[in-house]
Amino acid sequence: MDSFQQTIFKLKNYWSERGAIVTEPYDAQVGAGTMSPETFLRVLGPKPYRVAYVQPSRRPADGRYGENPARLYKHQQLQVILKPSPDDVIDQYLASLEAIGIDLKQHDIKFEEDNWESPTLGAWGIGWQVMLDGLEITQFTYFQQCGGIDLDLVPAELTYGLERLTAFLQGKDSVFDIEWTPGVKYADVRLADEVQNSVYNFEMAGIDALWQLFAVNESEAQRLIALWPDYKDKQRFPTLAVYDHVLSCSNLFNLLDSRGAISVTERVGVIARVRKLAVAVAHIWHQQQGEVAA
Amino acid sequence: MSLSFLLEIGTEEIPDWMIVSALNQLRDHFQSMLDGQGLGGQVAWADGTPRRLALRADGLADRQADSEDLVTGPAKSAGTGAAAGFARKMGVSADALSVTTTAKGEYFSFTKRTAGKSARDILSAQLPGLILGIQWPKAMYWVGGKTGPRFIRPIRWLVALLGDAVVPFEIAGVKSGSLTRGHRILGSGSIPVTIESYRDALQANGVILRASERREKIEVERAALLDQTGLRVHPDPDLLEKLVYITEFPTPITGVFDEQFLELPSEVLVTVMRHHQNYFSVEDAEGKLAPRFVAVMNTNADPEGLVRHGNERVLRARFNDARFFWTVDQQKRLEDRVPDLANVTFQAKLGSYLAKTERNVAVVRELAAKLDTDSGPVERAARLLKADLPTEMVKEFPELQGIVGGLYAKAQGEPEEVWRAIYDHYKPASMEDSIPSSASGRLVALADKIDTLRGCFSVGLMPTGSKDPFALRRAAQGVVRILVEGKLDLPLSKLTAGDAALHEFLLDRIRYYFREVRGFAYDEVNAVIASGAENLPDIEARLLALKSVRPTANFEPLAASFKRIQNILRQASHQGAGAVDEALIEPGPERVLYDEFKRVSAAAGTSEYLPGLEAIASLRPAVDSFFDKVLVNAPDARVRANRLNLLHGILTEFSTIADFSEIVTQ
Numbered sequence: 030m031d032s033f034q035q036t037i038f039k040l041k042n043y044w045s046e047r048g049a050i051v052t053e054p055y056d057a058q059v060g061a062g063t064m065s066p067e068t069f070l071r072v073l074g075p076k077p078y079r080v081a082y083v084q085p086s087r088r089p090a091d092g093r094y095g096e097n098p099a100r101l102y103k104h105q106q107l108q109v110i111l112k113p114s115p116d117d118v119i120d121q122y123l124a125s126l127e128a129i130g131i132d133l134k135q136h137d138i139k140f141e142e143d144n145w146e147s148p149t150l151g152a153w154g155i156g157w158q159v160m161l162d163g164l165e166i167t168q169f170t171y172f173q174q175c176g177g178i179d180l181d182l183v184p185a186e187l188t189y190g191l192e193r194l195t196a197f198l199q200g201k202d203s204v205f206d207i208e209w210t211p212g213v214k215y216a217d218v219r220l221a222d223e224v225q226n227s228v229y230n231f232e233m234a235g236i237d238a239l240w241q242l243f244a245v246n247e248s249e250a251q252r253l254i255a256l257w258p259d260y261k262d263k264q265r266f267p268t269l270a271v272y273d274h275v276l277s278c279s280n281l282f283n284l285l286d287s288r289g290a291i292s293v294t295e296r297v298g299v300i301a302r303v304r305k306l307a308v309a310v311a312h313i314w315h316q317q318q319g320e321v322a323a
Numbered sequence: 324m325s326l327s328f329l330l331e332i333g334t335e336e337i338p339d340w341m342i343v344s345a346l347n348q349l350r351d352h353f354q355s356m357l358d359g360q361g362l363g364g365q366v367a368w369a370d371g372t373p374r375r376l377a378l379r380a381d382g383l384a385d386r387q388a389d390s391e392d393l394v395t396g397p398a399k400s401a402g403t404g405a406a407a408g409f410a411r412k413m414g415v416s417a418d419a420l421s422v423t424t425t426a427k428g429e430y431f432s433f434t435k436r437t438a439g440k441s442a443r444d445i446l447s448a449q450l451p452g453l454i455l456g457i458q459w460p461k462a463m464y465w466v467g468g469k470t471g472p473r474f475i476r477p478i479r480w481l482v483a484l485l486g487d488a489v490v491p492f493e494i495a496g497v498k499s500g501s502l503t504r505g506h507r508i509l510g511s512g513s514i515p516v517t518i519e520s521y522r523d524a525l526q527a528n529g530v531i532l533r534a535s536e537r538r539e540k541i542e543v544e545r546a547a548l549l550d551q552t553g554l555r556v557h558p559d560p561d562l563l564e565k566l567v568y569i570t571e572f573p574t575p576i577t578g579v580f581d582e583q584f585l586e587l588p589s590e591v592l593v594t595v596m597r598h599h600q601n602y603f604s605v606e607d608a609e610g611k612l613a614p615r616f617v618a619v620m621n622t623n624a625d626p627e628g629l630v631r632h633g634n635e636r637v638l639r640a641r642f643n644d645a646r647f648f649w650t651v652d653q654q655k656r657l658e659d660r661v662p663d664l665a666n667v668t669f670q671a672k673l674g675s676y677l678a679k680t681e682r683n684v685a686v687v688r689e690l691a692a693k694l695d696t697d698s699g700p701v702e703r704a705a706r707l708l709k710a711d712l713p714t715e716m717v718k719e720f721p722e723l724q725g726i727v728g729g730l731y732a733k734a735q736g737e738p739e740e741v742w743r744a745i746y747d748h749y750k751p752a753s754m755e756d757s758i759p760s761s762a763s764g765r766l767v768a769l770a771d772k773i774d775t776l777r778g779c780f781s782v783g784l785m786p787t788g789s790k791d792p793f794a795l796r797r798a799a800q801g802v803v804r805i806l807v808e809g810k811l812d813l814p815l816s817k818l819t820a821g822d823a824a825l826h827e828f829l830l831d832r833i834r835y836y837f838r839e840v841r842g843f844a845y846d847e848v849n850a851v852i853a854s855g856a857e858n859l860p861d862i863e864a865r866l867l868a869l870k871s872v873r874p875t876a877n878f879e880p881l882a883a884s885f886k887r888i889q890n891i892l893r894q895a896s897h898q899g900a901g902a903v904d905e906a907l908i909e910p911g912p913e914r915v916l917y918d919e920f921k922r923v924s925a926a927a928g929t930s931e932y933l934p935g936l937e938a939i940a941s942l943r944p945a946v947d948s949f950f951d952k953v954l955v956n957a958p959d960a961r962v963r964a965n966r967l968n969l970l971h972g973i974l975t976e977f978s979t980i981a982d983f984s985e986i987v988t989q
Binding site: 136141142 | 338465477600627629630639647
């Protein structure tokens, strides 16, 4: 039986052998692997790209103080982007499952329709949730649009839910019982995060402070975005730094949401504010890429 | 020579619910193309799985017939110069022309022969457009960016055979050929096929092409799994169809769950199994849920029991979640959750669910007063109606809203009249669904829908075309069904509260209901509604009477006479002010009609519609004879006016059940 980290090594290695750049997680707080610039920005434009990385992803509302065997505030996704998508992408994906020890002849695998949409990122795609013996193990998406921009090269995005997949492989009912490495359980490494962040998110987060942080990040992003049209040396424009502020806004929004500080009516408006920034960043990046190509 | 044709569009997994429609389109478009191109032949079948749409046609000609067109040129009198010009245009020498005699004289002409194209060339040219012409609810592009071809999922291979030969064409870089692919796990990735070997080759590679065979396999095998257990699968035709079209080789297995979960409401357990896991639930002979399920794999066997084990594990986690939600939710009573609805938006312009709750309570009170029933329990139900929206259970299983509220109300000691009304208040959810089973349930469900309709119409959110984001058609249909089937005497104009657009919208749904759901003829529905549409159970009673009197001998001729009466009155611009003056009535047919009118008036005045209509129909001989023998347009103005008054009296007196002039007669 492979440990959690061995399974991750095998998947990274598998995609490395298929030409993917393997990076470490993006060093900002994100809600999903898709939000890393390695996905959000790299899928734009005409340049082929292949990348795989593990992204710890924060979903404040999903926190359960470490008491629910399957729900986590912060889970880890293995994110794979294949741009453009190869013709045999599903075969490659299935072989990756074989590579981590799943004998597909002994199991039941189904592709169930599940289209993906992120209103905050102005992004959507067509795809499936991949079900293994009734368990959703992967989200498979053909991106169609990102940051409001139609994609030139349609990428396939594979998002493996690593905790679930490993719990399945190790036959554990609770993700906290997963063996991270021999002698060390998932709970030993991550339980404190779950408990403490749940306490913070649900009970102690300062709503006013979070709104102020949101406003500061939003206005800094807006200020920079406003400078772009007249900025002379386009290649030096700090798009990635702007994007970090957008990611902060997105994370703060999720925190405020889990804290119950955003009414359903307000919600739509705040999402639109974040999307506006994300779309602006995507357009700037896209133009920068276009200039490189030209 | 007659040829067969086989097409297989190989794709990545198509969503189950789109496959049947795609196959129907493929079959229809292909047949029209054969007919339009004059290739003959018939589509023999179209069938598919998530990974392939296939079609076979037989009896195709190998080429179109040659065609001859007679092209008429200049008049013969125009001379040889004109003839030469015409010949040049036709691409022949002048001696190839002939002369055709028409009514206008003699003309140069040329018989142009066009060789028919080969079936292969036609299919090559037509198939790409035909395939990409299939309409999907949400298509994607995958090569060539936004300008590339669009389909539901990427096309990965194409088989196109006419007889033994490949019909060459290309879509999105995929060239047609004679190689198919088997099941992802059970089959080979490259299988040469002929038209005759196609289905068997697939079968040998783990693909059952025919949906009917997959369906039968599931049905037979799932029954066998429960043989000797005294249990049966709870019938679920929709889930069965989903599983038929989500698999290429379906094999049912059965699993169990811990009996302790049976403490949870069966609605919750069934929803988890049905909507989240695609499992059939299993019940005993009395219909009581058993701690088992039937899952359908997309493979041939589970030799080690790993699939069963995996599915049981997933279900256990799901049920544990549900139990957690149930326990957590019980910590706050529904009553105490009502204020929280202020934070849940119903619709931006219509405010929160708290505002809606307050309106619902008011509407319930209004309706209860009109029906003269006790408003206590229904007001209570209306108050708690939406309080399950902020619960964890509903957040997790939105399809259980209402049902969860009802179950929680029951657990929290609300009387049955109250909790059942909450439980049922989204009913009827569809045309097939029943209306709420209790009187209080019907009243509350009606009030909720009426408030939604009034509210949305008041802020201009009417459905347009296929767009109906607030499901107002369904709400209106629910209103109509609850009023009719619940026999509620609530005047339509009171429900619509003076909103003309809403009134018309509901009338439309009333017509739709009686025509499409109840099967009444459209003219019968029009006739009855023209005589009044305030009371829906009354519309139903009048329609039933009309339908049963319609086939009788006197009815349609009488309806025709009524139309004639209406025309006469209209032409005479008759206002119908005066009463009939008996002294002016002539003996004979006019007198007979007048006496009959009085006799029938008395008989038709009963509250029973059928005898009333039968009595009206019995007027026919008197009416016929009147029109035969009596001149309405009498020279004496007083007599004429009196006759018009008589006719007008008949028309108005006998149009209260149905307006017969709306009946379309033979």
